[in-house]
Amino acid sequence: MMAMASSTISVELALRLQREARFERAFRLLTLACAVLVLAILGGVALALVHGSWPALKTFGWGFLVREIWNPVTDEYGALAPLYGTVVTSLIAMCIAVPVAFGIAIFLTESCPRWLRQPISTAIELLAAVPSIVFGLWGLFVLAPILQHSVQPWLIHAAAPMPILNQLFKGPPFGIGLLTAGLVLAVMVLPFITSVMREVFLMTPVSLKEAAYGVGATQWEVIWGVVLPASRAGVIGGIMLGLGRALGETMAVTFVIGNAHRISGSLLAPGTTISAAIANEFTEAVGDLYTSSLLALGLLLFAITFVIIAAARLLLLRLEMRTRPSK
Amino acid sequence: MKHFTRRKIRGALALWASGAATAVGLAALTAILWTLIARGLAGLSWAVFSAMTPAPGSQGGLLNAIVGSLIMTGIGIAIGAPIGMLAATYLSEYGKDSRLSTVIRFINDVLLSAPSIVVGLFVYTLVVVTMGHFSAIAGALSLAIIAIPVTVRTTDDMLRLIPESMRHGSAALGAQPWRTITQIVYPAARNGLLTGVLLAIARIAGETAPLLFTALNNQFWSANLNAPMANLPVVIFQFAMSPYPNWQSLAWTGALLITAFVLFLSVAARIIAGLFGGRERRVE
Numbered sequence: 364m365m366a367m368a369s370s371t372i373s374v375e376l377a378l379r380l381q382r383e384a385r386f387e388r389a390f391r392l393l394t395l396a397c398a399v400l401v402l403a404i405l406g407g408v409a410l411a412l413v414h415g416s417w418p419a420l421k422t423f424g425w426g427f428l429v430r431e432i433w434n435p436v437t438d439e440y441g442a443l444a445p446l447y448g449t450v451v452t453s454l455i456a457m458c459i460a461v462p463v464a465f466g467i468a469i470f471l472t473e474s475c476p477r478w479l480r481q482p483i484s485t486a487i488e489l490l491a492a493v494p495s496i497v498f499g500l501w502g503l504f505v506l507a508p509i510l511q512h513s514v515q516p517w518l519i520h521a522a523a524p525m526p527i528l529n530q531l532f533k534g535p536p537f538g539i540g541l542l543t544a545g546l547v548l549a550v551m552v553l554p555f556i557t558s559v560m561r562e563v564f565l566m567t568p569v570s571l572k573e574a575a576y577g578v579g580a581t582q583w584e585v586i587w588g589v590v591l592p593a594s595r596a597g598v599i600g601g602i603m604l605g606l607g608r609a610l611g612e613t614m615a616v617t618f619v620i621g622n623a624h625r626i627s628g629s630l631l632a633p634g635t636t637i638s639a640a641i642a643n644e645f646t647e648a649v650g651d652l653y654t655s656s657l658l659a660l661g662l663l664l665f666a667i668t669f670v671i672i673a674a675a676r677l678l679l680l681r682l683e684m685r686t687r688p689s690k
Numbered sequence: 691m692k693h694f695t696r697r698k699i700r701g702a703l704a705l706w707a708s709g710a711a712t713a714v715g716l717a718a719l720t721a722i723l724w725t726l727i728a729r730g731l732a733g734l735s736w737a738v739f740s741a742m743t744p745a746p747g748s749q750g751g752l753l754n755a756i757v758g759s760l761i762m763t764g765i766g767i768a769i770g771a772p773i774g775m776l777a778a779t780y781l782s783e784y785g786k787d788s789r790l791s792t793v794i795r796f797i798n799d800v801l802l803s804a805p806s807i808v809v810g811l812f813v814y815t816l817v818v819v820t821m822g823h824f825s826a827i828a829g830a831l832s833l834a835i836i837a838i839p840v841t842v843r844t845t846d847d848m849l850r851l852i853p854e855s856m857r858h859g860s861a862a863l864g865a866q867p868w869r870t871i872t873q874i875v876y877p878a879a880r881n882g883l884l885t886g887v888l889l890a891i892a893r894i895a896g897e898t899a900p901l902l903f904t905a906l907n908n909q910f911w912s913a914n915l916n917a918p919m920a921n922l923p924v925v926i927f928q929f930a931m932s933p934y935p936n937w938q939s940l941a942w943t944g945a946l947l948i949t950a951f952v953l954f955l956s957v958a959a960r961i962i963a964g965l966f967g968g969r970e971r972r973v974e
Contacts, residue, residue, distance in 0.1 A: 383866045390868035394780035397773045398791075401798050401842060404835055408808060411815040466711025474705045475712075483712070485960075490719050492956045494896025496923055497945050500930055501722045504729075504938070550718050557715070583701030604803060611805025613899035614923075618930065638807050638899070645814075645903045661811040668805055676799045 408665065416659035418651055427659060433624035433640075435648075440656035442663055444624045448541060448634040449664070452616060453609040455545025455630070460553045461602055467553075468560035469586055484561065491554035499618035502547035503539070507619055510546075511538030515631055533629040542630040543619045548609045556605040563597025563682065564590055597682045603675035611668045613638035637664040723949075730946025733939035738947075743909055743925055746934040752944050754911045755925040759948075761913070762826055762905060762921055763895050766833030770894075771887050773834075774841025778886075781842070782849035783871050795846070801839040809835050810900030818904060826912075826919035829905025836897060837890040844889055848882025849875060881962045888959040892952045898923035922948055 419440065420427060430441025467487070471480055515536030522528035567590045575585045591598070621633020622643050635643075637660045648654045737751045744750025777794070785791030813832040818824055852875050860870040876883065906918040907928060926944045929937035 383869065387866040387868045390871075391780075391784055394776045394784060397776035398780035398785065398794050400773060401777055401794050401801065401838065404838070405797050405801060407816070408804075408812040411812045412808070415811070415815045463711045463715050466708040467715050469705075469708040470712040474708065483716070486716070487719075489953060489956055490723075492892055492952055493722075494898070494923070494945075494948055494952060496896060496898045496926055497726055497949055498722065500926070500941065500945050501725055503930060504942075505721075505725050550722065553715055553719070581697050581701040583704045584697065587704075607803050611803075611807070613805065613807045614927065617927075638805060641807055641811070642899060642902055645811075646906065658811060658815070661808055664805055665808045668803075668808075669800065672800050672803050673796075676796060680796065680799075 412658060412662040412665055416655055416662045419655035419659040422652060423656075427656075428663075431624075431626055435650070435653055438650060438652050440652070440659075442637075442660055444626050445635050445637040445640045445660055446663065447626045448544075448620065448636040449610055449638070449667075451541050451630070451634070452544040452548055452620070452636055453606060455542065456548035456552055456609045457602065457606055459546065459549035460556055460605060463549075464553055464556035464560055464601075464605075465598075467557045468564055471557075471561050472564040473582065473586055473590075484558075487554045488558050491558060494614075495551060495612055496614040498547050498551045498615040502543060502615065503618040506546060507538035507543050510543055511536050515542075519631070530628050531630050534627075534631055536631060537621065537633055539619045539621045540631050540633045541620070544616045544634075544636070545630075547615050547619055548612060551612065551615045552605040552608050555608055556601050559601030559604060559679075560594075560598055563594040563601065566597070566682075567593045594682075596678045600675045600678035600682065603671050603678070607668050607672040607675060610671065611638060611664060613642050617642045637661070726942070726946055726949060729939070729942035731943075733943035734946070738940070738943055742911060743920060743929075743940070744936065745909075746932065746937060749936065750940070752922065752925065752940060752947075754908065754920040755922045755944065756947070758826070758905070758908070758912075758920040759895070759922040761915075762830045762833055762901070762919065763891060765827070765830035765915075766894050767837055767887065767891050769830070770834035770837030771841050771890060774838045774890070775845050775883065775886070777838070778842045778845030778849060779871060781846045783867065783875065798839045798842045802843060805899075806836055806897055807899035807902075810902060810904055813900065813904050821916075824904065824906035824918045826905050826915045826917065829901045829919065829921065830915075832900035832904045833894040833897060836900065837894050840890040840893050841886045844886030845879075845883055848879050848886065851882065852878050881965050885959045885963040888955045888962070892955040892959070895955070896923060896948050896952050898927055902927070 423430070423440065427440070427442050428446070429443055430439075431443045432439050432441050433444060434440070471484055475483065515532075515538070518532045519534075519536065522532040571589050571593060572585050575589045580588065616636050617639040620635055620639045622635050622639060623633040624635055624640070627634065641657050641661055641664075645654070645657050648657055735751075737749065738753075739751060739756065740753060741749070741751030742754050743752060777798075781791045781795060785794070809832050813828050813835065817828040817831060821828070856874055856878060857870055860874045861867075865873075901921055901924050905921055905924070907924045908918045908920040910920075912919050922944045926941045926948075929941035929944070932938065
């Protein structure tokens with residue numbers, strides 16, 4: 364009796380252990396499949412875009428990248444104007460956002476009263492969560508009229524006698540255009556860059572700073588000579604992350620860019636960006652070549668942002684590895 | 691002495707400038723929120739929640755857009771969050787620091803900041819072209835793809851906070867890893883997992899670009915997942931670009947609703963993550 368009971372128990376146990384092991388294999392496989400899906404998404408995006416843009420790439424070849432023409436009537440397309448708009452608006456945004464973000468990060472980590480640090484940091488991080496369409500609305504209804512009525516006329520007037528500036532600030536004040544889009548983007552990426560910079564500044568070893576204070580450096584000399592060099596990789600990573608956002612941002616730009624497929628030397632003129640062109644025209648595109656050209660623009664944007672974001676992440680990853688205490 | 695004074699003055703000027711930069715940055719961001727609240731509240735009324743999107747010049751609300759957004763965000767998170775959590779489970783519990791995990795983490799971080807409009811194009815070529823028409827399910831799918839990297843990142847971070855000793859304890863009792871994960875690790879990281887989901891919802895609720903050519907828009911009430919569906923972001927875009935004052939006013943109200951929703955979720959996520967942190971310290 365005893366022997367029989369124990370053998371049923373051991374059989375039951377063996378079955379149970381087997382089932383556990385089967386579940387284990389299934390669960391492991393399931394998680395692995397989901398993890399690999401992340402890679403598949405990236406690969407799928409690249410493949411789908413290459414496939415979709417193939418007709419356009421075959422028709423126009425490499426010339427697609429350097430042609431300014433964008434004419435749905437004659438079915439001729441080139442990426443130069445949107446590419447130019449994307450690069451120029453992002454550059455304007457970075458020229459404004461980077462120094463301001465640097466200032467805010469310095470203020471928050473070094474000179475801000477302690478009780479104010481947490482509230483301001485939290486506020487800035489929450490602002491990074493505000494949907495970009497809100498920035499676009501603000502740009503269209505608030506910023507553009509202000510620029511049109513007061514700032515741009517003054518800029519045009521003031522820049523007129525100066526040799527290079529009068530080319531940059533020329534023409535009628537539309538309100539919307541490259542400059543406005545750049546400004547809206549600057550405000551939008553500001554929270555992203557600031558929070559990365561703040562984090563990497565906080566990672567500076569205190570002993571380094573104390574050593575610098577010890578030999579008589581002023582607070583600013585410690586920031587400029589110790590904190591900044593020590594966190595250089597992180598700062599550059601943060602800037603590039605912001606640049607990646609600015610290049611790919613759609614809604615904040617589409618509202619205020621004016622959607623004109625031409626390259627104008629003036630920053631006040633309407634233009635277009637890759638993302639704005641896609642957002643504005645994709646659902647209205649008739650004809651395979653038109654759709655395919657817009658997909659080719661998407662591929663171009665994907666490639667550019669991939670390179671920049673990947674480089675930024677590599678820089679930040681290396682910094683993280685270096686500062687993370689080994690387990 | 692003179693040299694020292696110059697250094698001090700330069701330092702003071704630079705620090706003053708950093709304070710000024712903070713003032714400028716905060717002023718710009720406050721101005722945006724202030725405009726949003728002022729203009730959004732002006733158009734807020736009961737009709738916004740009870741009436742359909744109007745034709746130009748007539749009165750109406752945002753009911754179909756709000757419901758459409760809720761449906762698509764709901765489906766998006768229902769698809770994206772489980773996949774993201776399971777993927778993060780692999781990274782944190784099985785792969786750990788293996789080469790495959792490192793590559794997946796890196797690619798996931800890239801996807802995290804990839805332009806959302808590209809995801810829209812991807813789903814367009816994959817789903818819309820195959821099915822032959824725009825649909826709510828295509829919109830939800832593109833939102834799911836955006837939700838996945840957010841969930842993976844937060845879940846991975848949160849699972850790694852769980853002390854290794856808890857896993858060892860469970861393994862010592864003879865539990866297979868899957869049992870340890872589902873019965874020890876997940877419950878211990880519950881708040882952290884919830885944070886990840888909330889952040890993912892916050893991220894996709896305001897997404898506009900990927901919906902433009904997947905879910906499109908619909909002026910009327912529709913609960914059909916296989917047809918174009920109205921949604922707040924696209925309605926805001928369309929109404930704001932129109933010349934009609936009542937449409938523009940509704941656009942601001944819609945933007946206020948989305949922002950309030952997103953900020954509420956972000957704050958809730960922070961509070962819950964804070965609770966998690968406190969619990970974590972007690973465990974150790």
